[in-house]
Amino acid sequence: QSVLTQPPSASGTPGQRVTIFCSGSSSNIGTDYAYWYQQLPGTAPKLLIFRNDQRPSGVSDRFSGSKSGTSASLAISGLRVEDEGDYYCATRNNNLNTWVFGGGTKLTVL
Amino acid sequence: QVQLVESGGGVVQPGRSLRLSCAASGFIFSDYAMHWVRQAPGKGLEWVTVISHDGKNKNYGDSVKGRFTISRDNPKNTLFLQMNSLTTEDTALYYCTRGTAVRWFDYWGQGVLVTVSS
Numbered sequence: 001q002s003v004l005t006q007p008p009s010a011s012g013t014p015g016q017r018v019t020i021f022c023s024g025s026s027s028n029i030g031t032d033y034a035y036w037y038q039q040l041p042g043t044a045p046k047l048l049i050f051r052n053d054q055r056p057s058g059v060s061d062r063f064s065g066s067k068s069g070t071s072a073s074l075a076i077s078g079l080r081v082e083d084e085g086d087y088y089c090a091t092r093n094n095n096l097n098t099w100v101f102g103g104g105t106k107l108t109v110l
Numbered sequence: 111q112v113q114l115v116e117s118g119g120g121v122v123q124p125g126r127s128l129r130l131s132c133a134a135s136g137f138i139f140s141d142y143a144m145h146w147v148r149q150a151p152g153k154g155l156e157w158v159t160v161i162s163h164d165g166k167n168k169n170y171g172d173s174v175k176g177r178f179t180i181s182r183d184n185p186k187n188t189l190f191l192q193m194n195s196l197t198t199e200d201t202a203l204y205y206c207t208r209g210t211a212v213r214w215f216d217y218w219g220q221g222v223l224v225t226v227s228s
Contacts, residue, residue, distance in 0.1 A: 002154070035214055037155070044205060044218040045147075045155065051212065088155050090214065097160065097169045099145070099214065104154040 004102035011108040017077040022089030032092045034072030040085040112136040114219035132189040132206030140184040143209045148202035196226045
């Protein structure tokens with residue numbers, strides 16, 4: 001059981017907007033940044049969002065992140081079939097220099 | 111371009127040891143903290159350990175503390191993970207990944223599979 005809680009699954013149809021939530025506590029997300037990673041089938045994870053809402057160069061602006069209190073969210077707009085995969089949130093534990101991942105959310109594009 | 115290539119995985123019996131390596135290229139290795147993250151078959155990501163850019167500071171997840179040791183050889187651009195007293199719970203794909211203060215886990219290797227089985 002991860003200290004960061006994500007729904008195990010999410011789904012949408014092409015073109016729709018989907019939001020994935022990540023719930024933590026005051027000892028992790030509440031005091032540090034939220035990061036998001038995308039893992040497409042059979043591949044290594046990829047950094048999608050850093051420092052709550054920043055996108056690395058090359059990441060589509062269809063992906064956006066936000067954080068409020070002890071929760072973070074990842075929104076994907078204009079859903080595409082190629083967005084199918086697993087999405088993980090991550091943060092650091094209370095400045096202890098240890099990190100935690102959420103349990104992951106499997107996104108299905110119907 | 112940044113490349114991280116893990117090696118050293120395989121099948122090992124419970125209680126035995128294994129040493130993983132991660133060869134880095136395409137960036138100044140000694141400028142970056144490095145992490146190991148693992149993923150059990152069909153499961154999510156689990157952070158394992160981190161080492162600072164100069165090797166002086168290390169931290170471990172609770173599940174591996176006292177059994178795993180992270181180290182690095184900066185002149186050889188290589189990261190290591192010494193895994194002792196392995197259990198079946200350590201069976202996973204092990205990724206090495208780079209980190210900075212701003213961008214955690216910004217590049218990942220392809221992973222190396224460790225299977226602990228009798």
